[in-house]
Amino acid sequence: xxxxxxxxxxxxxxxxxxxxxxxxxxxxIRRAILKxxxxxxxxxxxxxxxxxxxxxxxxxxxxxxxxxxxxNDVLKVIDQGxxxxxxAVSIRRFFTRxxxxxxxxxxxxxxxxxxxxxxxxxxxxxxxxxxYQVPIPEPLRWLEPRESETRKMHALSEYGVMHVKLYEDxxxxxxxxxxxxxxxxxxxxxxxxxxPIPKFDTPKLHMNAALQLFGAGREKRIYAVPPxxxxxxxxxxxxxxxxxxxxxxxxxxxxxxxxxxxxxxDDRGGRMFVxxxxxxxxERQAAGHxxxxxxxxxEEAAQ
Amino acid sequence: MEMxxxxxxxxxxxxxxRGGVALPVLRDTSLSVSAGECVTLHGPSGAGKSTLLRxxxxxxxxxxxxxxxxxxxxxxxxxxxxxxxxxxxxxxxLGYVTQFLRVIPRVATLDIVAEPLIARGVLAEAARERARLxxxxxxxxxxxxxxxxxxxxxGEQQRINIARGFAAEYPxxxxxxxxxxxxxxxxxxxxxxxxxxxERGAAIVAIVHDAETRAAITTRxxxxxxxxxxx
Amino acid sequence: xxxxxxxxxxxxxxxxxxxxACRDISFExxxxxxxxxVGESGSGKSTLLNxxxxxIAVDGGxxxxxTAAGDIVDLATALESRKRHLMRTEWGFVQQHARDxxxxxxxxxxxxxxxxxxxxxxxxxxxxxxALEWMAAVEMPGERIDDLPRSFSGGMQxxxxxxxxxxxxxxxxxMDEPTGGLDVSVQARLLDLIRxxxxxxxxxxxxxxxxxxxxxxxxxxxxxxxxxxVVETGLTDQLLDDPQHAYTQLLVSSVLSV
Numbered sequence: 001x002x003x004x005x006x007x008x009x010x011x012x013x014x015x016x017x018x019x020x021x022x023x024x025x026x027x028x029i030r031r032a033i034l035k036x037x038x039x040x041x042x043x044x045x046x047x048x049x050x051x052x053x054x055x056x057x058x059x060x061x062x063x064x065x066x067x068x069x070x071x072n073d074v075l076k077v078i079d080q081g082x083x084x085x086x087x088a089v090s091i092r093r094f095f096t097r098x099x100x101x102x103x104x105x106x107x108x109x110x111x112x113x114x115x116x117x118x119x120x121x122x123x124x125x126x127x128x129x130x131x132y133q134v135p136i137p138e139p140l141r142w143l144e145p146r147e148s149e150t151r152k153m154h155a156l157s158e159y160g161v162m163h164v165k166l167y168e169d170x171x172x173x174x175x176x177x178x179x180x181x182x183x184x185x186x187x188x189x190x191x192x193x194x195x196p197i198p199k200f201d202t203p204k205l206h207m208n209a210a211l212q213l214f215g216a217g218r219e220k221r222i223y224a225v226p227p228x229x230x231x232x233x234x235x236x237x238x239x240x241x242x243x244x245x246x247x248x249x250x251x252x253x254x255x256x257x258x259x260x261x262x263x264x265x266d267d268r269g270g271r272m273f274v275x276x277x278x279x280x281x282x283e284r285q286a287a288g289h290x291x292x293x294x295x296x297x298x299e300e301a302a303q
Numbered sequence: 304m305e306m307x308x309x310x311x312x313x314x315x316x317x318x319x320x321r322g323g324v325a326l327p328v329l330r331d332t333s334l335s336v337s338a339g340e341c342v343t344l345h346g347p348s349g350a351g352k353s354t355l356l357r358x359x360x361x362x363x364x365x366x367x368x369x370x371x372x373x374x375x376x377x378x379x380x381x382x383x384x385x386x387x388x389x390x391x392x393x394x395x396x397l398g399y400v401t402q403f404l405r406v407i408p409r410v411a412t413l414d415i416v417a418e419p420l421i422a423r424g425v426l427a428e429a430a431r432e433r434a435r436l437x438x439x440x441x442x443x444x445x446x447x448x449x450x451x452x453x454x455x456x457x458g459e460q461q462r463i464n465i466a467r468g469f470a471a472e473y474p475x476x477x478x479x480x481x482x483x484x485x486x487x488x489x490x491x492x493x494x495x496x497x498x499x500x501x502e503r504g505a506a507i508v509a510i511v512h513d514a515e516t517r518a519a520i521t522t523r524x525x526x527x528x529x530x531x532x533x534x
Numbered sequence: 535x536x537x538x539x540x541x542x543x544x545x546x547x548x549x550x551x552x553x554x555a556c557r558d559i560s561f562e563x564x565x566x567x568x569x570x571x572v573g574e575s576g577s578g579k580s581t582l583l584n585x586x587x588x589x590i591a592v593d594g595g596x597x598x599x600x601t602a603a604g605d606i607v608d609l610a611t612a613l614e615s616r617k618r619h620l621m622r623t624e625w626g627f628v629q630q631h632a633r634d635x636x637x638x639x640x641x642x643x644x645x646x647x648x649x650x651x652x653x654x655x656x657x658x659x660x661x662x663x664x665a666l667e668w669m670a671a672v673e674m675p676g677e678r679i680d681d682l683p684r685s686f687s688g689g690m691q692x693x694x695x696x697x698x699x700x701x702x703x704x705x706x707x708x709m710d711e712p713t714g715g716l717d718v719s720v721q722a723r724l725l726d727l728i729r730x731x732x733x734x735x736x737x738x739x740x741x742x743x744x745x746x747x748x749x750x751x752x753x754x755x756x757x758x759x760x761x762x763x764v765v766e767t768g769l770t771d772q773l774l775d776d777p778q779h780a781y782t783q784l785l786v787s788s789v790l791s792v
Binding site: 143152158161164167168171235236237238 | 647652
Binding site: 317318320357362363389410 | 564567722723725726729751754755768769771772775776778779780783784787
């Protein structure tokens with residue numbers, strides 16, 4: 001059973017509105033989302049609510065999810081690519097109790113995916129929405145502390161200073177060392193932070209079939225990349241944007257096209273690289289791909 | 304050709320810091336100088352010789368009268384002229400030589416002398432060539448040319464300033480004690496420079512105390528009298 | 535020389551509450567001209583500079599600027615986008631304190647390259663070459679291109695600020711006490727550099743200073759301000775050698791020797 005329908009609607013906690021937020025609040029957030037979709041990459045302010053989690057735990061993403069989730073949605077929640085980490089588990093459990101919707105760990109089965117720090121390896125479809133948890137939405141924040149000034153810079157497309165940051169990367173490290181939360185231009189107009197996804201994932205935002213929504217709870221901002229929107233990483237002519245490469249393939253599924261986590265095995269320098277996207281990895285293993293450290297697949301082992 | 308025409312010049316200094324006391328220095332002063340003339344201002348101390356010279360240079364602002372200078376073929380009134388007009392006249396027409404060099408930090412002697420020429424559009428190398436010629440004529444040791452003159456002696460600075468004043472071959476030259484405190488040899492060199500300038504057609508107005516030099520350069524003398532102070 | 539002013543300020547006024555900072559100020563700035571604004575602190579000279587730079591909104595008056603393209607823009611009423619674009623291309627602003635005019639957390643090279651990147655230069659190698667050229671022009675050793683401004687001396691920070699401004703070859707540079715707070719010997723060097731750069735690149739400049747020595751060395755023309763008003767204007771040497779207004783006479787007589 002992959003879709004966990006054991007929690008029927010009846011299992012939701014009594015006394016709470018569907019998806020925790022009241023209908024007025026959801027409407028307010030949806031209006032912000034609509035505006036965000038209409039102006040790709042533009043940060044729309046919204047009246048962020050207190051959620052039963054502290055800021056920094058994905059309250060922005062949760063409010064966006066709560067505003068768009070319907071009874072028939074199938075929800076997947078990932079944290080650093082994994083469905084079974086604390087943050088993912090507690091958010092999934094929260095929505096299960098507050099909506100009773102089905103949840104899944106399979107990317108292809110989900111209609112709504114809330115994510116922290118990763119984009120699933122499997123290409124998304126037009127029937128899916130990806131919700132990003134965003135700690136700091138303003139790409140210019142570390143360069144310009146004044147909000148009034150950054151708003152002006154967005155309004156006037158004054159983004160030269162962002163290249164100053166990349167210039168500095170190259171002058172210090174010989175290459176653009178910004179490895180996550182890479183700055184991108186959306187639809188040729190707005191400079192946007194992709195939330196702290198690795199730069200490996202940045203190209204996935206470009207012309208993605210799914211609707212991508214970004215929620216920042218503490219900073220009270222929502223922004224969006226509508227389906228099939230151009231998303232271009234900033235770079236230099238002589239230092240073009242490049243994604244990470246690994247010396248090895250996934251030790252479990254042998255994938256060479258996915259984002260790998262380094263796992264330390266012992267204190268004698270032993271290590272392995274495995275897919276950060278656990279669903280992608282297990283699907284590949286199910287399809288018979290084997291990495292150098294993979295155990296025999298459980299069905300084969302059972303024979 | 305008339306190069307300078309001063310008409311009914313009036314200059315009074317009002318000293319606001321001393322209760323507004325007025326010191327009239329020039330009243331109804333007139334003067335005309337043609338090309339090839341050297342007019343020497345003559346009169347006791349306080350007669351307004353320097354004031355007249357500085358007024359012609361546009362440095363002092365008279366209260367009345369006109370000072371017409373031939374600039375680009377036309378007579379232009381420097382009294383009340385726009386600053387940029389005054390600067391243009393100084394750049395291309397009007398030279399002023401005093402015994403005091405205004406030192407610009409860090410600029411080499413050679414460049415100080417060549418600067419007025421370069422400002423007039425002469426190529427840097429040609430300007431420096433002329434600067435070298437003048438500096439060696441005035442016996443400024445060659446080893447000093449590349450140094451800023453801030454630490455040089457008064458006599459050396461004075462000769463550098465003279466070289467600078469004569470470098471650009473201005474059509475009008477104003478000289479304020481150019482030979483004061485020079486030794487005999489250098490004074491003769493400066494006298495030659497002045498006479499050369501006049502012979503090539505410069506109109507010159509000079510203040511010279513030393514009778515010998517005055518006799519050597521003057522074509523006409525303009526006597527000036529001190530005015531009584533008025534409250 | 536084009537026979538038109540680069541900048542015409544007409545009747546500029548600015549008050550902070552009941553405090554008048556600038557009252558009905560008018561002047562023109564011509565191409566290549568250096569205008570000094572002198573006066574003691576509180577005279578309104580810095581406010582005037584900031585008004586001209588569009589950093590402070592004026593209460594009244596016009597700031598007419600003739601752009602490189604030849605049209606006249608009233609900076610007092612121009613769209614902010616236009617104003618900001620002009621400020622980082624055709625204008626420069628050198629602050630008294632380098633920390634206000636530099637990005638202290640970015641290297642010298644990044645500081646010099648910023649304006650160019652803002653204009654769309656996206657070639658790292660050529661940005662670096664340009665930065666090195668400008669470092670040489672302001673007498674900074676090229677090997678310090680990757681160093682942070684805070685590791686530089688005060689004089690070098692000011693020179694970096696100048697390079698950062700001149701890199702787009704502005705037509706007007708505004709300077710607010712550019713040598714304030716520097717040692718005398720460092721001041722002299724900086725003044726000489728500014729004098730040379732202004733000449734070489736034919737930039738017009740407005741220099742606010744309370745130091746008449748600085749004014750004498752840099753400015754063609756001076757404007758003396760007191761209590762928000764211009765009390766006297768004229769050629770620099772006219773004003774310093776033959777001051778006519780009581781306040782100018784006081785200023786000049788208060789200086790040891792200029």
